[in-house]
Amino acid sequence: MPKLSKAAIALCTLFTVPLAQAGEVQCKGNEAMLQRYLGMFDNVFNGRKMELIDEYTAPDFFSHDSAPGNPQGREAIRLLVTNMAKSFPKRHLTNDLIICGGDLVVAYQTVEGTNDGPLFGGLPPTGKSFNFKWIDIYRFKDDKVAERWGAGDALGMMQQMGFKLVPPQPAEAAK
Amino acid sequence: MRSIMLAAILSFAAVGASATETHCQGNEKNLETYLKMHDVLFMQRDAERAGEYYAPEFISHNSDEGGGGIVKMKPDDLKPMWINSKKNQPDRVLINDVILCAGDVVVARVTMTGTHTGPMFGMPATGKKYSTSATDIYRFKDGKVVERWGNNDGIGMLSQLGLLLPFAQAQAARAEKK
Numbered sequence: 001m002p003k004l005s006k007a008a009i010a011l012c013t014l015f016t017v018p019l020a021q022a023g024e025v026q027c028k029g030n031e032a033m034l035q036r037y038l039g040m041f042d043n044v045f046n047g048r049k050m051e052l053i054d055e056y057t058a059p060d061f062f063s064h065d066s067a068p069g070n071p072q073g074r075e076a077i078r079l080l081v082t083n084m085a086k087s088f089p090k091r092h093l094t095n096d097l098i099i100c101g102g103d104l105v106v107a108y109q110t111v112e113g114t115n116d117g118p119l120f121g122g123l124p125p126t127g128k129s130f131n132f133k134w135i136d137i138y139r140f141k142d143d144k145v146a147e148r149w150g151a152g153d154a155l156g157m158m159q160q161m162g163f164k165l166v167p168p169q170p171a172e173a174a175k
Numbered sequence: 176m177r178s179i180m181l182a183a184i185l186s187f188a189a190v191g192a193s194a195t196e197t198h199c200q201g202n203e204k205n206l207e208t209y210l211k212m213h214d215v216l217f218m219q220r221d222a223e224r225a226g227e228y229y230a231p232e233f234i235s236h237n238s239d240e241g242g243g244g245i246v247k248m249k250p251d252d253l254k255p256m257w258i259n260s261k262k263n264q265p266d267r268v269l270i271n272d273v274i275l276c277a278g279d280v281v282v283a284r285v286t287m288t289g290t291h292t293g294p295m296f297g298m299p300a301t302g303k304k305y306s307t308s309a310t311d312i313y314r315f316k317d318g319k320v321v322e323r324w325g326n327n328d329g330i331g332m333l334s335q336l337g338l339l340l341p342f343a344q345a346q347a348a349r350a351e352k353k
Contacts, residue, residue, distance in 0.1 A: 026278040064272075065308065065328070097312065097324065099282055101275040102198035106282045108312060108324050133236070133326055135310040137273060137284055149273065149284050151308050155329030165338050168301050 023096040030100035033140050037098070037105045040145065044077065046093055048085050053077050058146040065150050087120070088113040096133075103141065109134045111152070115161055130160040195271040202276035205315045209274065209281045212320070217269050220261035225250035230319040237311075237325045263293025263300075269309075284310045287327065291336050296329070298338045307332040 027034040040056035043049045057074050066076055084091060091113030099106040114129045134152030138145045199206040212228040215221050229250040236245050260267060267289030275282040288306040311325035 026280060028278070099275065099277045099280055099312065101277045101282075104198060104273070104275050106275060106310075106312070133324070135312070135324075135326060137275075137282070137310065149308070149310070151310060151326060151328040151331075153326045153329065155333065158330065165296060165298060165333065167298060168337055 023094075025098045027098060027100035027105075030105075032143075033100055033103070033105060034098065036140060036143050037107065037138060038095075041093070041095065041107070044081060048081050050078065050081065053081070056145060058141055058144040061144075061146060061148070063148045063150070065148070085117075087115060087117045087125075089116050090114055093134075103139050105138045105140065107136050107138075109136070109152075111157070126161045128161045130157045132156045132160070195274060197274045199274060199276035199281070202281070204318070205276055205279070205281050206274065208315060208318050209283065209313060210271075213269065213271065213283070216257055220257040222254035222257040222261075225253050225257075228320055229253060230316060230321045232321055233319075234322045237323060263295060264289040265292070266290050272308075279314050279316065281313045281315065282310065283313075284308065295336075296333065296338065298336075301336050301338070303336050305332045305335045307335070 025034065036056070043052045044056055053074055057077050059073060061073050061076060063072065063076050066072060070076060071079060091111065094110045094112070095107050096110055097106075097108040110131065111134050112129075112131045115126045117125055119125060132153040133156075134150070136148060136150040139147035141147075197206065208228070215224050216228060231249060233248050233250065233253075234245060235248050235253075267287065269285045269287050271283055271285055273282075273284040285308065286306060287309055288304070290304050291301045293300050307328045308331070309325065309327035311323060313320045314322035
């Protein structure tokens, strides 16, 4: 049996040690919250395990940066993960910097991927790659994410995919 | 209607600003420095005082006017960011929504509102108002910023100004046909 318990310990270690490698972490005294963040990051955002969304997010989850008309609650995360998987099946996130304070975790991330799937519900894939930065702020309540502020250089991403800004149209300018 | 639809599709813009939430117990000194810098450089945009808040060895991770990748910048190199903003968007206001301190860093999530009265993103003025969000992370050493990471919701802002990307126009046309 000693062999088996060793294997069991190894197995436990494998599943409890986060797979994500963070660049710099400033979370002294907030280790438990950090682990919850990393668990969500690995399993939900990189791993896209839909069945674990409820494990990491509160039923009344609220995003301050949800597009108007989009759902709140866990449905917001389901929609986000589903849409990203469709448009960018190989997208990968890296934590460059993680900062904890109070009940908040801030993550500065690198987002890398290729637009291999239909974009925004219907436009054909551009096939182009992107690499840009994103910052999320999460509030944890009872070990689950209850609130989020998040924005990043999505404009840079669009430009890397070949989209360009257009000057104001005459009708727009006249408004 | 079109702009509402576009906002729905594109905008990640902040929902209204309220009182600042601050988590900086034990880091009051960095918080105080941040708040002064916020007022002098980002609100008043007194670019001449850049050197009071930014160290000569400053490294920027920003992709906006305040940098572009991981680059070393002198305080003087940052001045155009504030000079241009003051000249082109004199009514711009930044409200701190959340401030978080840990170790030597301060994180600030702000809501930025203003009017597109002068060139922005290389685009001529539209006269339209915008409200968008930005988040910055500052590392302080001896009371000055030595490193900064940040970004803002450029897409949300551009969609409010009507300076749309072609994909947005295509998407709007699709949405209106439905």
